Amino acid sequence: MEYVYAALLVHKAGGEITEDAIKAVLNAANVDVEDTRVKALVSALEGIDIDDALSKATVIPQAAPAAAGLAVEEPSAPAEEAATEEEEAKEEEAAEESGMEGLGALFG
Numbered sequence: 460m461e462y463v464y465a466a467l468l469v470h471k472a473g474g475e476i477t478e479d480a481i482k483a484v485l486n487a488a489n490v491d492v493e494d495t496r497v498k499a500l501v502s503a504l505e506g507i508d509i510d511d512a513l514s515k516a517t518v519i520p521q522a523a524p525a526a527a528g529l530a531v532e533e534p535s536a537p538a539e540e541a542a543t544e545e546e547e548a549k550e551e552e553a554a555e556e557s558g559m560e561g562l563g564a565l566f567g
Contacts (some may be wrong), residue, residue, distance in 0.1 A: 461490050462500050470509050476501060 466476050469494050478497050485492045510554035 461488065462496055466500060466504060467509070476489075476504055538550060 462481065462485070463479045465488075468484055469476050469480045469491075478494075478501050481497050481500065482492050
């Protein structure tokens with residue numbers, strides 16, 4: 460991933476994506492550079508319009524912040540079920556742990 464980030468950084472700075480440019484960014488970030496990976500990345504990006512590719516990339520929408528002053532609704536049924544399931548899981552873990560303590564006494 461560091462290699463792709465380096466290429467994006469070089470592109471964002473307005474530089475040409477070359478092996479030397481990517482190596483310089485990676486070296487500045489104290490990354491052990493593998494020449495074959497750099498060469499593969501540079502050749503894979505040849506002829507690609509990075510701005511166009513970034514504009515077509517899937518964007519994950521962020522949830523709008525809740526308006527201040529709105530009343531908080533009661534948890535829905537699925538939320539209550541999830542909370543109940545979490546409590547049951549914790550109880551099962553506690554039961555397993557107490558059972559393991561008894562087994563420890565057998566092997567003394």
